[in-house]
Amino acid sequence: MHQVLKALMTMLPDCEDMLVENIVRPFHLSDDDYKKIMDLMLESFNKGLGKESNETARVKMFPTYVRAVPDGTEEGDFLALDLGGTNFRVLLINLKGQEVTMESKIYLIPQHIMLGTGIQLFDHIAECIFKFMKENCLLEKNLPLGFTFSFPCKQKGLNKAFLSTWTKGFKCEGVEGNDIVKLLHEAIERRGDMHVECLAVINDTVGALMSCAHSDRNCALGLILGTGTNACYIEELPCVELWDEDMEDPNFVLINTEWGAFGDDGALDFIKTDYDKHVDKHSINTGRQIYEKMISGMYMGEIVRLVLEKLRRHGLLFQGKGSEELSTRGRFYTKYVSEIESDVDDGFKNTKQVFDELCIDHFTEEDCRIAQYVCSLVSTRAAYLASAGIACLLNKMNRPEVTVGVDGSLYRFHPHFHDLMMEKIQQLLNPGLKFKLMLSHDGSGKGAALVAAVANRLNAEKKLKAQKKQTDNCANSEECCQASAQSQR
CATH class of the missing domain: 3.30.420.40 (ATPase, nucleotide binding domain)
Incomplete structure (x- = not known):
């Protein structure tokens, strides 16, 4: 367990500790869970890369033309x-x-x-x-x-x-x-x-x-952690059965994984919580983008809201009293998660500001601690799930050193996401491989x-080669004509 979660747990009152834990326990995943997720992801990636299996694959692994x-x-x-x-x-x-x-x-x-x-x-x-x-x-x-x-x-x-x-x-x-x-x-x-x-x-x-x-020429993997989540990476050509053999072969192919759809076939059902099921049920694409719905900024705030509401209904938060804002779907924004987790002292300035915006005026410092704990659990699971995906790709690529270019508001603004990912990727990475996470500007x-x-540069180089070839052909043709004329003389 990450040190932030450990610290928050010690701050919860003993009488509430077990009751709160019973409600949030589904967000605690073991190392074996994350390793199983990696194995399932690798199967999905390979299925998406296969020519015969791609049509039924949920993770499509689209080759790009970059x-x-x-x-x-x-x-x-x-x-x-x-x-x-x-x-x-x-x-x-x-x-x-x-x-x-x-x-x-x-x-x-x-x-x-x-x-x-x-x-x-x-x-x-x-x-x-x-x-x-x-x-x-x-x-x-x-x-x-x-x-x-x-x-x-x-x-x-x-x-x-x-x-x-x-x-x-x-x-x-x-x-x-x-x-x-x-x-x-x-x-x-x-x-x-x-x-x-x-x-x-x-x-x-x-x-x-x-x-x-x-x-950074070592950058071979791109990751988005924002409204949605996705990753791309450089794959060796022999691994990409979808590549059109009639086309000029590059040395590598940039693959757009579209990994947000991982789990659409039920592969993630073993870690899916009731909160995840509720979010999925009320989304406009029910049954799709399951992995994304457990990680990305579009859904994280709603997952936290559902947990807080359940705690409130059980009398473990806000003295059992809520507000219209807290009970409104989508009203607990993901930016609130980052703001709440940014509180570093017992003042809970950011947390109290979030409660004010949600029109909650009957809260204690214990409520602030519980809310912070819930946010940390949900965001940590998201960071670790994303880490499992990155570690899976790094192990698959098997390059000695890779830079991962990362963009997206969730990664940029969450106070612990980078550190959580560095910690978990290192745990899941094969021995001898090195990586670093680089913020994409x-x-x-x-x-x-x-x-x-x-593309402009390559087109210009292609034209120059074509012109040079034409010039060489003309020169060779002229030499041939001259040689022919001399032989006739």
Whole structure:
């Protein structure tokens, strides 16, 4: 058990200790549990990579078409889009080798658009791009664009990505099964007032990896811990049966695992609590993204709320009195978990502030301690579950040293997530392997631009090779003609 949990347990009053523990016990998982999870994940990963088994696999292991990481020579202006939740960003990124400058703006995706039609969504995105370009005097420029689209997609090219299923509260009609780059280009063409071409579409995990790889060449794994969770990693080509053999083979393939769907086949039922089942039942994608629902920021606050409510109903919290806010589904935000766990003294300043926002005015310091303990249990389980996934991938890759690029609000703002993951990954890692967790600085924006920049560089190199080959052929042809003429003389 992590030292934070141990400290919190010692602060609980003896008379309440066992009663509280009876309610929160399902969140305590053993080392054997996490090792079993790793074994099951490896089975799921291999099934997703298999040509014959992929169709029925829940963890899809999509090959991306990103074949190279930045080499530091990329230069120019690039647009980047980042859609992965309720906030949508447009960025202007300038690359000069290792130097990167960025301008960005955040635009909201209203609820009615999240649940509307695909045309409404992409028209809204195109409108945001236009506003951004107008504000930054870019309308006369012809800019390449990288698009971070953080939803499960099956890619058929660097700029061809077909949405498999919506997650994170989106349910736009007419998008699933369609190429999102084509939908974006159609929305831009409907406007007819800007010049933008999407060269690459990536997942936010790829963005995190690429952003970190720009400065650390050991980065071979990308992880998102935010509204949702996902991971990507560099896989050896022989392990990827899904790769099209007719295509030019790269030395490696970047795999987008879409690991949030792990457990959709029942693999995680042995650790699923009643709180997890309640969250799943009342989600818009019941029965799907089970692993994600145990970890990510979209659901963590709700899990904590359900536990606190059960403690209250049993008279173990707030003297049995609640509030309308605490009883409202989704009202206990995940940011509250981070804030409560950030309290480092007996003043409980943050915890009391959260209670005030929830209109709870009848609490004691013991209530504060219990709430902090519950938050720590839920977040620790989440961190350890994510660690099991990372350790599984690191063991599978079997590289002597790997940097993991990590992005997402949960990892950034939770006070203990990094330390919890470092501790648990080290415990689960095969002997002799080394790793480090590296915070990705704006991977979803910078990473998308870098993928577009690398694509630009590779296209330019390909053209130069083609021109050189044509020149060499012409030179050889001319030499042959001259030699033929001399022989005839």
